[in-house]
Amino acid sequence: MLVLARKVGESxxxxxxxxxxxxKIDGGEVKIGISAPKxxxxxxxxxxxxxxxxxxxxxxFDIKDISEVSKFENR
Amino acid sequence: MLVFKxxxxxxxxxxxxxxxxxxxxxxxxxxxxxxxxxxxETLPIMWLVSLEDEHIAFPIIDPWILxxxxxxxxxDEDVEELEIKDKEKIAVWVILTIPYGNPKETTVNLLAPIxxxxxxxKGKQIILNTEKYTTKHKLSSFKK
Numbered sequence: 001m002l003v004l005a006r007k008v009g010e011s012x013x014x015x016x017x018x019x020x021x022x023x024k025i026d027g028g029e030v031k032i033g034i035s036a037p038k039x040x041x042x043x044x045x046x047x048x049x050x051x052x053x054x055x056x057x058x059x060x061f062d063i064k065d066i067s068e069v070s071k072f073e074n075r
Numbered sequence: 076m077l078v079f080k081x082x083x084x085x086x087x088x089x090x091x092x093x094x095x096x097x098x099x100x101x102x103x104x105x106x107x108x109x110x111x112x113x114x115x116e117t118l119p120i121m122w123l124v125s126l127e128d129e130h131i132a133f134p135i136i137d138p139w140i141l142x143x144x145x146x147x148x149x150x151d152e153d154v155e156e157l158e159i160k161d162k163e164k165i166a167v168w169v170i171l172t173i174p175y176g177n178p179k180e181t182t183v184n185l186l187a188p189i190x191x192x193x194x195x196x197k198g199k200q201i202i203l204n205t206e207k208y209t210t211k212h213k214l215s216s217f218k219k
Contacts, residue, residue, distance in 0.1 A: 038150070038151055038152055039152050039155075041152065043202065047202060048101055048202065050210055051101040051102070051184070051200070051202055051210060052101040052102035053102070054170070054172060054184050054187070054210040054211070055100055055101055055103060055133070055170065055200075056102050057172045057174075058133050058134065058170045058171065058172045058184070059132065059133060060175055061134060061171075061173040062173075062175050062176055065175070065177075066117050066120060066173070066178075067116075068178040069120060069134075069171065069173055070117055070118065070119065070120050
């Protein structure tokens with residue numbers, strides 16, 4: 001992992017077309033601005049991890065429970 | 076037609092029915108080939124089954140059965156990745172989490188729908204950029 005220090009207002013380039021700029025530092029929080037082409041996916045890591053965790057839970061069903069769940073249709 | 080061993084048993088799957096998730100799904104990045112299976116006994120719950128790992132299947136449902144108001148935007152990059160040319164030819168499902176032995180607590184992940192381009196056979200679990208939905212909407216909250 002590359003570690004570097006930046007001050008507010010400074011930025012770094014990743015490749016040719018991704019720029020990450022430090023906008024504001026406030027206590028334990030850093031506000032960053034990212035300029036990147038639309039094709040570059042930018043995602044908060046915890047969001048991806050949340051989906052990942054939910055997917056792992058979703059495969060842990062008991063097939064015997066399904067009839068109970070599909071009943072909700074008969075309303 | 077090929078026979079695949081899946082969580083739902085051995086299934087005959089036609090080439091056309093294979094859905095390719097080029098980047099897998101979050102948590103299952105290594106799995107590429109899936110198919111959507113409809114079993115009469117479990118409808119309206121359907122199944123997104125892995126054709127590569129017989130232990131992996133997701134219970135899924137058409138989100139509009141639950142709520143007519145469900146809506147989201149597919150980003151340009153996802154349109155491109157899925158090669159979507161015709162909006163009419165996509166299918167959307169959401170994944171159910173059915174707690175083992177406790178089906179009353181079933182939740183629905185409306186934040187990360189499965190979008191499939193029925194034409195190209197490409198699929199993807201899209202993570203929506205919205206605060207309107209979460210990964211855990213109680214299924215019971217949709218009951219009338």
